[in-house]
Amino acid sequence: MPELPEVEVARRRIAPHAVGRIIQKLIVRNYDLRWPVPDEIQAELPGQTVLKLDRRGKYLVFRCSEGNMILHFGMNGNLHRVSAAATPGKHDHLDIVFTDGVCLRFTDPRRFGSVLWTRNDPISHRLLKGMGPEPLTDDFNGEYLFQRSRGRRITVKQFIMNSAIVSGLGNIYAAEAMFHAGIHPATEAGAISAAGYNRLAAAIREVLVSAIDQGMNAACTNPSGKGDPGYFPVLFFVYGRAGEPCRQCGTSIQKVRQAGRSTWFCPNCQK
Numbered sequence: 062m063p064e065l066p067e068v069e070v071a072r073r074r075i076a077p078h079a080v081g082r083i084i085q086k087l088i089v090r091n092y093d094l095r096w097p098v099p100d101e102i103q104a105e106l107p108g109q110t111v112l113k114l115d116r117r118g119k120y121l122v123f124r125c126s127e128g129n130m131i132l133h134f135g136m137n138g139n140l141h142r143v144s145a146a147a148t149p150g151k152h153d154h155l156d157i158v159f160t161d162g163v164c165l166r167f168t169d170p171r172r173f174g175s176v177l178w179t180r181n182d183p184i185s186h187r188l189l190k191g192m193g194p195e196p197l198t199d200d201f202n203g204e205y206l207f208q209r210s211r212g213r214r215i216t217v218k219q220f221i222m223n224s225a226i227v228s229g230l231g232n233i234y235a236a237e238a239m240f241h242a243g244i245h246p247a248t249e250a251g252a253i254s255a256a257g258y259n260r261l262a263a264a265i266r267e268v269l270v271s272a273i274d275q276g277m278n279a280a281c282t283n284p285s286g287k288g289d290p291g292y293f294p295v296l297f298f299v300y301g302r303a304g305e306p307c308r309q310c311g312t313s314i315q316k317v318r319q320a321g322r323s324t325w326f327c328p329n330c331q332k
Contacts, residue, residue: 063134065196065229066269068119070276070293071140076114078142078163079123083110088156090149095135095175098155102178106130106157115183118192118228122183129183135173140165192228196265201227203259210258213250219320220250221265230265233300234272236325238264240299245331246324247317271295299325 063071087106092098109125116122121140123130132140145156145164155167155176167176179186194200209226210217221227222235230238239246241264244257253261272295279293298308303316303325312329 062119062136062231063138064119064231064234065116066234066272066276066295067293068116068121068134068229069273070280071134072114072116072121073277074280075121075140075142075165079111079157079159079165080114081111082159082161082163083108084125085158085160088158089154090156091154091172093172094154094169095133095173096177098176099178102130102176105178105180116229117184117189118195118224119231120189124183128178128180131175131177131179131183131186131188132167133175133188135169135175136171138167138169138171138174140167142166192224193226194228196227196230196262196269201262201265203255203262206258206262207253207255210250210253215250216246216319217244217248217250217253217261218246218324221261227265230269232322232324233297234265234268236300237268237298240264240327240331241267243331246319246326299327301325 084106087103089098089103105128106125109127111123111125113124114121115124119133121132123132143164143166145158145162149166150168152170153166153168154172157165167174183189194205210220213220218235218239221230221238222232236246238261242257242261244253244261275295276293299314302314305314306312307314307327307330310327310329312327314325315328316323316325318324
């Protein structure tokens, strides 16, 4: 599933092709996504101007002149620019066609993505209103994590992957951040000191910014995003590297299961 960096790179890549443009029509080929595509979106979206393209957690928000379209990529969905005349593929479920001929095509092989519509403030939408702070903003810091973690006996990995605590952070970058902070993923959230959470907050920012930078570099060679699900190669230190030597100390990276999810860590660097 795409996490904050993948969605942020998609936002930056798509924004120049959407913001300031007028939507001519919305073509829905398959309404049966994670939630049914609402009927009113086809009636209300045409004629509206995209004023801004925001991201909240793992969601894209098209802020239009009279409403807001909320889009989630699901497990492996993507939004890419194509010609409006391009023949759609089997998994091309929706097109946003602009009056100047630009078309953004939503592709989602597993149909776990979603496209929703609201005339209200999107931040108050049921999918977004309970989210914690964005980890790349001033609202997010070690003190915040320390205070929210008091008395919590769940693992620190489960704690920071909770979208009500931190928005947009998933399995991949949680594992990477804990490595850079030197924190074992099985440590109880409430047992970590204020200093530990200062390191973790800084590490979360570091890995996210680094991934976004790598993604934007990759996007320069594939500006439309076509042919690639919006993801990009990232230099990982632990994620997906079970049995390989740690890039810092050479110890073999280990993999365990936590709450049904795989977790990678270095038993020497993470205590």
